[in-house]
Amino acid sequence: MAAIDVPGRRAWGMVPGLLRGASKARRYPLLPIAILLVLLVIPAIFADLIAPHDHRIGNLDDIKMPPFWVGPDVSVKEVVESKTGKREERQGQILLSDAQRRAGIGEATVVGGSPDQEVSVGDEVEIVSQRGGSTKYLLGTDKLGRDILSRIIHGARVSLTVSLLAVVLGGGIGTILGLVAGCFGGVWDSLIMRLVDLMLAFPSILLALVMVAAIGSGYSTVIIVIVVLLWSRYARVVRGEALAIKQSDYVARARVAGASHMRIMIRHIFPNLVNTVIVLATLEVGAVIILESTLSFLGAGIPRPTPAWGVMVADGRELIIANWWIFFFPTMAIVLTVLSMNLLGDWLRDRLDPRLRNV
């Protein structure tokens, strides 16, 4: 029995191999780099050139169009007269007034009749409850008729700039404070580390929300909030590393040779920290994108009409029942970007700094 070659079995036989390949993906940085380039970097830089439509102004004739591969949703119904004036259509029936209104806007046509035939009782009409997608809008349109693909392309710009700025600023401040705490010790150390403990004792999303409520939402607010949340993670790791490096012989020798604290910090300790900082930065970009999109989703991040991915998801959420594509594509853009960023970060960590495994 088992020897019989069932086609389905052969297909299932590939699953272990696929799973294995997928989980080993972190060893090969090419795939995540490719995804990031296609999804984030290229769209962010060339958004104006490659976006097929205007991302701000939609076409109100083409609202809520599905992606191009989705066909129209058509049903055939029998036209009935309302006797009491109330709605009393049954399954497969439609009221005359309703059918006439829909025929007027081109959503209903009489089966077997000419296109402009009047609808009357007893006719069978074809109702188009959802228009099919067209290649004009590859991923469909939202409730204002704006092209989703174009908005995702422009949204990449938001994600990239916010995450780069936040990581550079937060990482910079955190690294400097961590270096100061680790190298100088004493009052500086306890002061900075108490502050770090305090930051970590605070649920981050709540702090972010209160800060946004306090200073008002906007581009710069989002970046400030993320920097405030981010620096403490760098400071803690960098301080630990700096403390360890300070124990090494070459630092002691530099000190004997008369190097100042400042010189030791910049010339001897910092260069040995660069790998750690780079790995941490890559690992944090994903977290930053998640935080930014979560804030935008909650209405506390990038304000409309800027097409941040989180804002697009929030817009699509209201229409999840009838128009799934409006929330789905921006959601996938976020998930794929963060996933590739994390894969890349894992790979970099294994290459540059395996000690960071548990960060």
Next chain:
Amino acid sequence: MQRYIIRRLGQSVLAMLVISIVIFSLVRVSGNVLDYMLPQEATQEMYDLVEKAWGLDKPVHIQYLVYMGNLVQGDLGESGSFRGKTVSELIASRFPSTLQLSGFALLISTLMAVPIGVIAAVKKDTPLDYLGKIVALIGQSAPAFAIGLILMWIFAVELGWLPASGKGGIKHMILPGIALGWFQVAALMRLTRSSMLEVLDSEYVKLARIKGVPEWKVIWKHCFRNALIVPLTYMGLIGAVLITGAVVTETVFAWPGLGLLVIEAIITRDYLLVQGVVLFFTAGFILINLLVDIVYAYVDPRIRYA
């Protein structure tokens, strides 16, 4: 041990005080709160009257002391957007929902993560292990709202098996519970796996095997119970993440808990409510961390002297 507890308790109270000052001043920065609360045609006299009645005409540090004095007596002030309700009442009415959802999420994620983690460790480098790794990777890469919306779309909209939002029976809890617990599944599973792998490699397990103890007994009796210490202590930290997640998940699924309350309060600029709920959340967060540290110190004596 006692000294350690007292020291940690002191630290927690200090952190709470500093955080209350931070929140208090942040909420004050947002401009004159009365602009949002009074109608546009309000006269200067009305402003003065309300300012006086609420004590807003006093210096900020006095306001803070008055607020903290009332807080100690359980009075967090009156909500501006929910007429006639005090902040304490609102928190008391919404907190059970959040607790219920978080508890359910914790239960689901533990029931999912621990067995998968153990199996992944025992069957290391098999398809099951790889599947676990992929689930963990996705869990850490997808924001809570993305998981929530995709679950809602598949199981509520397309398949129609479960309700999409609101509060009701246990059916209403399944989707938000999974969405909230998902991130935990990833972290908890990896912890269980690595901790289990460590124990599987230890001398006493090898001895048990040499003695001829059956494999299932080695795994579940000798390894599992010892491997559980690390994930169990981690469970406390989960409380923290659940709080953060609650804000997002409750918004996605319109779950009437504290997370939704804080969003509503921020949108309506109900400053006393924002302040009260955030303080409550933070206090819970710090309390959980404190309890975890104490339990940890109890389990592992080395920590007390650190």
